[in-house]
Structures are given as C-alpha cells and as structure tokens.
Amino acid sequence: MTKFSDLNLNPKVLKAIEEAGYETPTPIQAGAIPPALEGRDVLGIAQTGTGKTAGFVLPMITMLARGRARARMPRSLVLCPTRELAAQVAENFDTYAKHVKLTKALLIGGVSFKEQDLLIDKGVDVLIATPGRLLDHFERGKLILSDVKVMVVDEADRMLDMGFIPDIEKIFGLTPFTRQTLFFSATMASEIERITNTFLSNPARIEVARQATASETIEQGVVVFRASRRDREGSEKRQVLRMMIDAEGDKCTNAIIFCNRKMDVDTVAKSLKKYGYDAAPIHGDLDQSQRTRTLDGFRNGELRFLVASDVAARGLDVPAVSHVFNFDVPSHAEDYVHRIGRTGRAGRSGKAMMICAAKDEKNLEAIEKLIQREIPRLENPMGTITASAEDTVAPREEKKPSRSRNRIRRSGPAQDEVKEAPSETAPVQASAEEVKATDPVQQPTVRETDDQRDPAPRGRDNYRSGTQQRGRGSDNSKILGMGDHMPSFIALSFDERRTS
Incomplete structure (x- = not known):
C-alpha cells in the first residue's frame, strides 16, 4: 500500500501531513502527486470528496519550497469557482505549509481591495482567487501574471456551470506558455475537454472513479x-x-x-x-x-x-x-x-x-x-397530506367584477328591473295640485297628463328615462343639465320655447 512517505514529498510537508493525522493517500492523491512533482501537466477526474485539494496542494508546496516571490508577481495561481472553496484551499495551504516559509494571498469578493493589494505588493508564493476578482486586480494594474510557474484550476466543471470559462481562457492567455497546469474536475463535459486539449500539454490523466458517480458509502x-x-x-x-x-x-x-x-x-x-x-x-x-x-x-x-x-x-x-x-x-x-x-x-x-x-x-x-x-x-411520511394550519397559505378570494355605472346600458323592460328603490331620506316631490296651490308662477306650466313624475328620487338610473320623456308632455322641471332644484322661472322660459 502506498504511503505519503513513498511520494517523494518535502520532509517538512511530510511532517505536517503526519501532524494532521494522515498516513495513506487517496487514489487521486497517489495518482496525481508523482507526475506533478515531475513537472508534467495533470488532468485529474474524480468524484467529490476524494481529496483532490491535497492532490495539488502537497506537490505545489514541495515545488515552491525553494525560491522567493517578487512584488505583484505570484509564483503560483489557484483558481476556484466560489469564495468558500477558495477559502478552504487557503486553509489547506496553512495546514500543510506550516513548516515551510511560504506566503499566500486570497483574492475573493466581499473583501476590501486595499487589504488584498497590500499582500500582493509584498509578493506572494501562492495566489488563491476566484476568476472575477483576479481579473479585477489585473485590470487595475495591481497584478502581473508573467511569473506564474504553476497554475491550478479546481472544480473546472463548476466553472463551466457558473459561466467562468471565458474568464479562465483569458487568464490562461495572461500566464506564461511554459507554466505547469494542474486541472481537476468531477465530470468532463465537452467544453471542459476542449479547454484541456487547448491549454494542457500531454497531461497525465488520472481518473479514479467512473465519471458522475455517487459514493457507495x-x-x-x-x-x-x-x-x-x-x-x-x-x-x-x-x-x-x-x-x-x-x-x-x-x-x-x-x-x-x-x-x-x-x-x-x-x-x-x-x-x-x-x-x-x-x-x-x-x-x-x-x-x-x-x-x-x-x-x-x-x-x-x-x-x-x-x-x-x-x-x-x-x-x-x-x-x-x-x-x-x-x-x-x-x-x-x-x-x-x-x-x-x-x-x-x-x-x-x-x-x-x-x-x-x-x-x-x-x-x-x-x-x-x-x-x-x-x-x-x-414512503411519504405524511401519508394523506394535511398541511398544518400555521404553514398553510389561505386560498385567495375571487375578486368580484366591478360594476361601472358609466358603462351599463339599460333599455326596454330591463330598465324597470334595475331601478333604485325610493330612499327614505330622499325629499318627496310635490304633486301637481300642491304646486298649483303654493306657486302661482308655476300654475300655467303644470299639466296633468299620463306622464306624471316618477316618485323615485332622481338618480343616475332615472336619468335616461327623464331625458327620454322630454318633449312628450313631461314635467318642465326636468330639464337636462339643470339639476333637481331648478328655479321655476327658468322652466317657464324652456316651456315657452317648446310651445312657440
């Protein structure tokens, strides 16, 4: 059985691994570390949870143990799709490089640019970043990638899902052609395979499990x-x-x-x-x-x-x-x-x-x-579903259609069916005899015909009926546009016009 001591790692790295409690490498680690230490490009395909991170962190620490970084020019670059994964990779470097003097910087969103710029200006051996924040620093002139010797792309298929592939291709173009590339992914979509064929040179392919399979445990x-x-x-x-x-x-x-x-x-x-x-x-x-x-x-x-x-x-x-x-x-x-x-x-x-x-x-x-x-x-644990009252959304009541009086058309017998009932508070209109007795000015204009006033109050529902009766011997006090309380002398003038 292969042990970490058989993988030609730096003794200080082996000491950190032993202190972390590990002795035997996982299949992806045992397959990826030897070719990485030889300087070859590596294409690692393994399901999640198999230790891919240590598969590139351990050889990187061993290779970077010698040398020194220059300001704004990192010696290695690790690209991760999310902030959490980038922070996790940084923790792995802290665990396994604690006996080796290496500097690192973490470039992720949600953190001040100023703090990150200070770290980059001092010079870092390992730069761990998400693609967007890395390009932000580069475009601001705070970062130079011409001295990158090792480049790692972690969770490449997730990069594809998140739309980072154009950024990855741009970053590849900013790094030296002679760099060593370690490329890790859980699945190999056609777009991922195209990138590996373009940017990796004769990679050592390590595939420790069938693509897109779940662990048997x-x-x-x-x-x-x-x-x-x-x-x-x-x-x-x-x-x-x-x-x-x-x-x-x-x-x-x-x-x-x-x-x-x-x-x-x-x-x-x-x-x-x-x-x-x-x-x-x-x-x-x-x-x-x-x-x-x-x-x-x-x-x-x-x-x-x-x-x-x-x-x-x-x-x-x-x-x-x-x-x-x-x-x-x-x-x-x-x-x-x-x-x-x-x-x-x-x-x-x-x-x-x-x-x-x-x-x-x-x-x-x-x-x-x-x-x-x-x-x-x-089996559905609820059986016959009955949602709890506190967590159930009450069904919405059906909205009753609004009735716009301006758009209602009435004609014929239907008009009588929808007339409003007389209101108890509406003023009672005087009969023709009362008008004769109390208003001598109105006497010549009042005619007792079959078309007497409707006893109902004058509202919108009676508006059309009042206008239809105009000119057929109706009460002259009903003049269109003059209201219910029109003075009698005005009605007299309209009556004279009609009879002349």
Missing part, C-alpha cells in the same frame, strides 16, 4: 410528493421535510438542505427556525462575512442545519455531515452527485434523501440515467 432515497392543492405545495413540501428530519431522529446529527433558488433557501430556513430547528441560510446574495460565520458555525457543530444553494455544493469539506436533504430535485443531473457528495466523505457512511414533486419527475429520470441506477422510493 451514501444511502440514497427519494420521496415522491403530491400536494393536495397547488397553492399549498410549498407549505406541504416543507412539512414533508420536517417529518423526514424527525424520522431520522438522533442519527441526523447535522445536515445540509439544498434548494434550487435563493429565495427558497431563505424561505426554508425561516420555516425551520419557526418550528424550532437550528437552521441558517447560505447563498450568493448574502454578505461574505455572514456566509463565513454561518459556515464556520456549521463546521464547529454550533449549527445543525445548513440550508444552501449550489454555492455550497462543490468542494466544501465538512468532514462529518450525516445527512443531505434535497428539498428540490436539481435541474442539472451532475449537481445531484456533487450535492450528496457533502456526506459520506473520507470513507464515512452518509444518507441522502430527496423530495420529488410532479414537475420534477423528468429531472429525476435524468439523474437516474446519469448515475446508472434507480434511486429507492421512500
């Missing part, structure tokens, strides 16, 4: 979920998640819960807190300081449940994660392998469970096709 299962009503799907799905957690009991010491969308990460974390679960969210929209505190709390055991987007799915090494829950079926089948790879690491056993709604069945089929096995179906 992980027990998998899926709950096929059907909501009782469409507007209750979210709340019932969260209830299924809580019941799955409760069913595991003490076996679930800690867990990562993955969601496809950032807004769902916040919603699920808030729901778990509401029901007494120790949970916190982590995704790309949070401040870097908050992301760091949350991740540190989860690693230290202070936080039991980490609700995450795929920002935490790749490369994060939390050694003892007992469970992974996929609240959503990942839209890309490869992401499933990386998500569940957060448990069952370094030979440990783990459990990965997933909730599959009706809309996610096609994605589930794609995952089973990729891993070439059927994921066992688990």
Whole structure:
C-alpha cells in the first residue's frame, strides 16, 4: 500500500501531513502527486470528496519550497469557482505549509481591495482567487501574471456551470506558455475537454472513479410528493421535510438542505427556525462575512442545519455531515452527485434523501440515467397530506367584477328591473295640485297628463328615462343639465320655447 512517505514529498510537508493525522493517500492523491512533482501537466477526474485539494496542494508546496516571490508577481495561481472553496484551499495551504516559509494571498469578493493589494505588493508564493476578482486586480494594474510557474484550476466543471470559462481562457492567455497546469474536475463535459486539449500539454490523466458517480458509502432515497392543492405545495413540501428530519431522529446529527433558488433557501430556513430547528441560510446574495460565520458555525457543530444553494455544493469539506436533504430535485443531473457528495466523505457512511414533486419527475429520470441506477422510493411520511394550519397559505378570494355605472346600458323592460328603490331620506316631490296651490308662477306650466313624475328620487338610473320623456308632455322641471332644484322661472322660459 502506498504511503505519503513513498511520494517523494518535502520532509517538512511530510511532517505536517503526519501532524494532521494522515498516513495513506487517496487514489487521486497517489495518482496525481508523482507526475506533478515531475513537472508534467495533470488532468485529474474524480468524484467529490476524494481529496483532490491535497492532490495539488502537497506537490505545489514541495515545488515552491525553494525560491522567493517578487512584488505583484505570484509564483503560483489557484483558481476556484466560489469564495468558500477558495477559502478552504487557503486553509489547506496553512495546514500543510506550516513548516515551510511560504506566503499566500486570497483574492475573493466581499473583501476590501486595499487589504488584498497590500499582500500582493509584498509578493506572494501562492495566489488563491476566484476568476472575477483576479481579473479585477489585473485590470487595475495591481497584478502581473508573467511569473506564474504553476497554475491550478479546481472544480473546472463548476466553472463551466457558473459561466467562468471565458474568464479562465483569458487568464490562461495572461500566464506564461511554459507554466505547469494542474486541472481537476468531477465530470468532463465537452467544453471542459476542449479547454484541456487547448491549454494542457500531454497531461497525465488520472481518473479514479467512473465519471458522475455517487459514493457507495451514501444511502440514497427519494420521496415522491403530491400536494393536495397547488397553492399549498410549498407549505406541504416543507412539512414533508420536517417529518423526514424527525424520522431520522438522533442519527441526523447535522445536515445540509439544498434548494434550487435563493429565495427558497431563505424561505426554508425561516420555516425551520419557526418550528424550532437550528437552521441558517447560505447563498450568493448574502454578505461574505455572514456566509463565513454561518459556515464556520456549521463546521464547529454550533449549527445543525445548513440550508444552501449550489454555492455550497462543490468542494466544501465538512468532514462529518450525516445527512443531505434535497428539498428540490436539481435541474442539472451532475449537481445531484456533487450535492450528496457533502456526506459520506473520507470513507464515512452518509444518507441522502430527496423530495420529488410532479414537475420534477423528468429531472429525476435524468439523474437516474446519469448515475446508472434507480434511486429507492421512500414512503411519504405524511401519508394523506394535511398541511398544518400555521404553514398553510389561505386560498385567495375571487375578486368580484366591478360594476361601472358609466358603462351599463339599460333599455326596454330591463330598465324597470334595475331601478333604485325610493330612499327614505330622499325629499318627496310635490304633486301637481300642491304646486298649483303654493306657486302661482308655476300654475300655467303644470299639466296633468299620463306622464306624471316618477316618485323615485332622481338618480343616475332615472336619468335616461327623464331625458327620454322630454318633449312628450313631461314635467318642465326636468330639464337636462339643470339639476333637481331648478328655479321655476327658468322652466317657464324652456316651456315657452317648446310651445312657440
């Protein structure tokens, strides 16, 4: 059996490995370290959790132990897709290079440019960066990449998913052609293969596991979920998640819960807190300081449940994660392998469970096709679904259509059916006899005909009927546009015009 002492590493590096408690390298480490020490390009393909990080950190420390960096000119470069993975790589360098005098700088977003510029100006042996922040420093004239001797691209397939491939190609063009390149990925998409063929020179290919396979130490299962009503799907799905957690009991010491969308990460974390679960969210929209505190709390055991987007799915090494829950079926089948790879690491056993709604069945089929096995179906812990009252969204009331009086058309008999009833508070209009007795000026203008006034109050519903009766012997006090309280002498003038 191969041991680290057989890999021709620097004695000071071997001492740090021994102090960290490791003796035997993993297959990817045993395959990648010897050709890397020989100066060859390396293409490493291995599933997540197999120790790829140490596979390039250990030979880099050995090769960089001799020499000195110059200001703004790093001697080596490590590219990572996310801030968390870059910080993890930096921690590995601190662990294995503590007996070797090497300087390093971490260039990630969410940190002050000024602090990073000070480190670069002093000169660093190892520069660990995300592609965007690295190019920001270069374009500001704070960084020179012409002295890079070793370049590492970690989690290359994740770089592809996040759209970093154009940046990677640009960075390759800024580094010397004579550099040594170490390229690591869990899967080999066609675009990744094109880049390796373009920028790697006769690489040593180390493939220790079939591409896109899940570790055999992980027990998998899926709950096929059907909501009782469409507007209750979210709340019932969260209830299924809580019941799955409760069913595991003490076996679930800690867990990562993955969601496809950032807004769902916040919603699920808030729901778990509401029901007494120790949970916190982590995704790309949070401040870097908050992301760091949350991740540190989860690693230290202070936080039991980490609700995450795929920002935490790749490369994060939390050694003892007992469970992974996929609240959503990942839209890309490869992401499933990386998500569940957060448990069952370094030979440990783990459990990965997933909730599959009706809309996610096609994605589930794609995952089973990729891993070439059927994921066992688990019984829905809710049985017949009845969502809790606190977590159920009440159905919306149907909005009654508004009736605009300006647009209602009435004609014929239907008009009489919709007339407003007389109001008790409306003023009672005088009859023709009362008008004769009390208003001598009005006497000549009042005619007793079959078309007497409608006793109903004069409103919009009677407006059209009043105008239709004009000119047919109706009361002259009803003149269009003059209102209900028109003086009688004005009505007299209109009456004289009609009779003349």
